Amino acid sequence: MIIKLYHFFYCIFIIVCIPIMGVHAQSNDNFKKLQEISLDKIHQKKSNSKTSQRQNQQEISVNDSIFKLFDVDIDLTLGEISLDMSWGDPVKNPQIRCNKASNLYGPVRHNANGSIRWHRGFDYYASKGTPVYSVGNGVVSLVQKHPDYGLCVLITHKRPKKIYYSFYAHLSSVSVKYGEKVQKGKVIGKSGTTGNAYNLTDQEEHLHFEYRTSPKHGDRKQENPNAILKTKFYSADPKNKWQSNVGVVKKGGQSLFE
DSSP states (O other), X not given: OHHHHHHHHHHHIXXXXXXXXXXXXXXXXXXXXXXXXXXXXXXXXXXXXXXXXXXXXXXXXXXXGGGGGHHHHHHHHHTTSOOOOBOOOSSSXXXXXXXXXXXXXXXXXXXXXXXXXXXXXXXXXXXXXXXXEOSSSEEEEEEEEETXXXXXXXXXXXXXXXXXXXXXXXXXXXXXXXXXXEOTTOEEEEEOOOGGGTTOOGGGOEEEEXXXXXXXXXXOXXXXXXXXXXXXXXXXXXXXXXXXXXXXXXXXXXXXXX
């Protein structure tokens, strides 16, 4: 009888406990790998373009892999974050790029054939090297060099009923790392012209900011940043079909999330 009970509990341990231990071990290994990716390595130029391209792809793969274990790593750290209901802005004295409504959130742009195209965030004017700030308390959940977004950072924010994400793209440098706890107003990096903003200069240089309800790039779970940010921007003529010809209206004020 005792032997049978021993075998029974041993089987339960093998079936249940070992996989869980494996997930946490894999999560810890993944966490270490992400933190070991130095910014110097990300920006290092290689004489062999094929080697550089292969290395960049490996870095993207390693960073993207966190989403498979996202809850395991990030939720543990989120439990240590103080709940601050207020939000800030990603840049000081925020201005929309070129003061055009087509750089706001929504169906504000057009394709070459004239069809409407969505812009899923705010483009803030930010000359290269402008400090970029976390808009709220949270945990750095992604530091990645992306083909379109360039050098980018994703921060997870805890709220009473849901988890939200702030996303910062086209950076020239990053001063935080995966898993790091950040406070509202902390400098997380500097703006730049990386990704598909590589050929922009002067007034076109910008920070692309998104407010998300999902961490993944392709989920299209972005929402209007006006829902959370301290400084809000609106189209001066929202009914105009060509928002690229319309200016923006700026309204300041503290936003509290319900």
